[in-house]
Amino acid sequence: MNIPIRRYKEKMRSKKRSAPLLFISLSALTLLTFASSLYGQTKKDTLTFRVMGYNVENLFDCRHDTLKNDYEFLSDAVRHWNYSKYKKKLDAVARVIIAVGEWSPPALVALCEVENDSVLRDLTRYSVLREADYRYVITHSPDERGINVALLYQRGLFKLLSGQSYSVTKAHKSNRPTRDILHVSGLLLNKDTLDVFVVHFPSRSGGAKASEPYRLSAAQRLKEVTDSLFRVRTHPQIIVMGDFNDYPCNKSVQKILRAGVPPIEADSSDTRALYHLLARKNIADKHFGSYKYQGEWGLLDHIILSGNLLITDSPLSTAEAKAGIFSAPFLLTEDKKYGDSQPFRTYYGMKYQAGYSDHLPVWAEFTLRY
Numbered sequence: 001m002n003i004p005i006r007r008y009k010e011k012m013r014s015k016k017r018s019a020p021l022l023f024i025s026l027s028a029l030t031l032l033t034f035a036s037s038l039y040g041q042t043k044k045d046t047l048t049f050r051v052m053g054y055n056v057e058n059l060f061d062c063r064h065d066t067l068k069n070d071y072e073f074l075s076d077a078v079r080h081w082n083y084s085k086y087k088k089k090l091d092a093v094a095r096v097i098i099a100v101g102e103w104s105p106p107a108l109v110a111l112c113e114v115e116n117d118s119v120l121r122d123l124t125r126y127s128v129l130r131e132a133d134y135r136y137v138i139t140h141s142p143d144e145r146g147i148n149v150a151l152l153y154q155r156g157l158f159k160l161l162s163g164q165s166y167s168v169t170k171a172h173k174s175n176r177p178t179r180d181i182l183h184v185s186g187l188l189l190n191k192d193t194l195d196v197f198v199v200h201f202p203s204r205s206g207g208a209k210a211s212e213p214y215r216l217s218a219a220q221r222l223k224e225v226t227d228s229l230f231r232v233r234t235h236p237q238i239i240v241m242g243d244f245n246d247y248p249c250n251k252s253v254q255k256i257l258r259a260g261v262p263p264i265e266a267d268s269s270d271t272r273a274l275y276h277l278l279a280r281k282n283i284a285d286k287h288f289g290s291y292k293y294q295g296e297w298g299l300l301d302h303i304i305l306s307g308n309l310l311i312t313d314s315p316l317s318t319a320e321a322k323a324g325i326f327s328a329p330f331l332l333t334e335d336k337k338y339g340d341s342q343p344f345r346t347y348y349g350m351k352y353q354a355g356y357s358d359h360l361p362v363w364a365e366f367t368l369r370y
Contacts, residue, residue, distance in 0.1 A: 047189065047368045049157060052100045052326070053241035053301050055112040055200070055359035056093050057346050059119050060146075062086050068146030070115065078350055085354075089346060090119075092356045094127035097152075100326045100363050105132040109152035110198040110241035114138065120150055137163035137184050142177035149198040149242060151184045157368075158194065159187040168202075168221050171213040178202045178214065181222055190315050190370035192237060195229055197222065199242035201252065212252075215245060219252035226257075230272045230306075237316055238274070238306040243359065247298055248279040259304045262320060269307035277303040277323045277364055290325050290360045295338030299325075301362045315369050323364035331356055 060073035062083050073081040097109055114120060117138055124134045137160070138150035153160065165180040182198040199222060202214035222240065229236050246252045253259050259274040261283070269275060281288050282299045289297030303323060308314050333355065335342040344355035 044369050047157075047370070048365055049104075049107040049368065050101050050363050050365050051108040051110070051196075051239065051241070051303075052097070052106045052361050052363040053110040053112075053198075053243075053303060054093075054096065054100075054361040055243040055301060055357060056089075056114065057357035057359065058113050058147075059089060059093065059111075059123075060086075060115045061118050061122070063118075065116070065146055069144050070146050073115075079347065079352070085352065088354060090123050090127045092346075093123060094129045096326075096331065096356055096361060097129060098132075099328060100361050105129070105134070105154065106363070107154050107157040108196060108239075109134070110196070111150045111152065112198070112200040112243045113147050114150050115146050115148065116140075120152075124152065135160070137182065139165045139180040139182045141165070141180040142167070143179050144176055147179060147200070149179055149182050149200050151182060151196060151198050153184070153186065157189065161185040161187060161193065166221055166225055168218045171217045175214060178218065181218070181225070183225060188316065188368055188370070190368060192235065192315055193233070194237045194239065194316065195233075197226070197238070197240040197242075199240065199244065201242075201244045201246065203245050212250075215250075215252045216256060219244075219256035223256050226274065226306075235308065235315075236272065236306050237309060239309070240274070240304040241302065241362070243301050245300055247300065248276050248282050248302070253302070253304075257304065259302075262307075262310050266310040266319060267312055269310040271306065271308040271311070273307045274304050275307055275310060277305060277318070277320060278325070278362065280320060281324070288325065290362055291358065292335070292338075292342045295335070301359055303362055303364050309366075313369075316366055318364050318366045322366075324362070326361045326363055331360060 060070060062081060064074055071077050072079050075082045098105060100106055120136045120138055123129060134152040135155055136150050136152045139148045141148050162185045164183045167180050168178050179200040184196045186194055188194055201218045204211050226238055229238060257274055259276040261280045262275040263269055287297050289299050290301040291298055309317055331344055332341040333344040343358050343360055345353055345358040346355050
């Protein structure tokens with residue numbers, strides 16, 4: 001076991017041992033806060049936590065699902081996928097999640113390319129993540145390979161209200177079905193509702209232009225659902241994370257979702273519009289990206305949110321400066337063909353490399369006032 005993982009475990013055990021004392025302290029604090037309010041004084045506590053999005057590159061188990069085309073991830077298939085490699089993959093994903101949280105696990109983790117409930121159960125119960133006590137919601141999409149999206153959440157910060165999947169209408173009848181959009185609603189400590197969407201738009205297989213209608217269809221479905229929340233929520237708080245297979249400048253983001261860069265003065269944000277938290281950094285730096293294709297870095301993994309989450313004194317808020325791409329050295333390897341570095345993948349083509357993923361995680365830090 002490496003030193004960072006051991007320290008993380010010790011920290012989590014320490015938290016558990018101090019739980020009764022923490023409960024007493026919180027109870028006392030609640031009484032003091034209530035007493036202060038009787039005299040017209042208001043006291044607010046603040047809490048910071050991170051959220052992250054991560055395409056984990058084919059987190060498949062070793063068993064065949066008779067309803068899916070998952071043959072390449074069986075032990076006798078071309079990838080020679082087996083339990084040893086699967087266990088190593090679980091540990092790798094867990095390590096990344098812990099590292100992104102800087103040893104305090106992210107409150108919300110949006111995952112793309114997970115196969116089923118089984119892999120999420122193994123990830124949350126039988127890896128180092130078991131100390132974090134995550135729960136999860138996953139889609140059961142019609143995707144032919146069995147790829148789904150999921151959200152891990154910590155119950156102490158996010159009380160699950162509902163989880164729902166939205167299917168994406170096929171651009172043409174002959175198209176293969178794609179991944180569903182996951183919508184999860186939960187209560188924060190201040191009793192406000194937070195709506196989180198996890199997406200994995202259709203790939204660029206066949207060419208970016210030829211496949212664009214499929215992503216536009218997925219973006220339109222997402223826009224319909226977020227628009228409905230703006231209509232029914234008095235204080236809409238929306239976060240969208242996932243692999244769009246498109247860049248911030250593409251039509252799915254710019255024309256359909258209308259998620260542009262936040263205004264320079266964040267407090268002037270339109271509270272009923274969507275903004276792209278990483279777009280400005282992507283425009284300013286051509287090397288700012290979560291995925292590398294033919295030597296060029298690009299931002300395929302996005303964090304998009306409702307405008308009120310950019311207003312400084314909102315109950316829940318973040319800022320462009322508090323978001324980024326997690327590009328720790330252990331997630332990168334030498335790019336021998338194009339130079340510099342590239343994500344350290346699990347597979348390069350069909351060659352097993354024992355890495356992490358072909359994508360880098362994206363993250364944002366939020367402040368909650370309650």
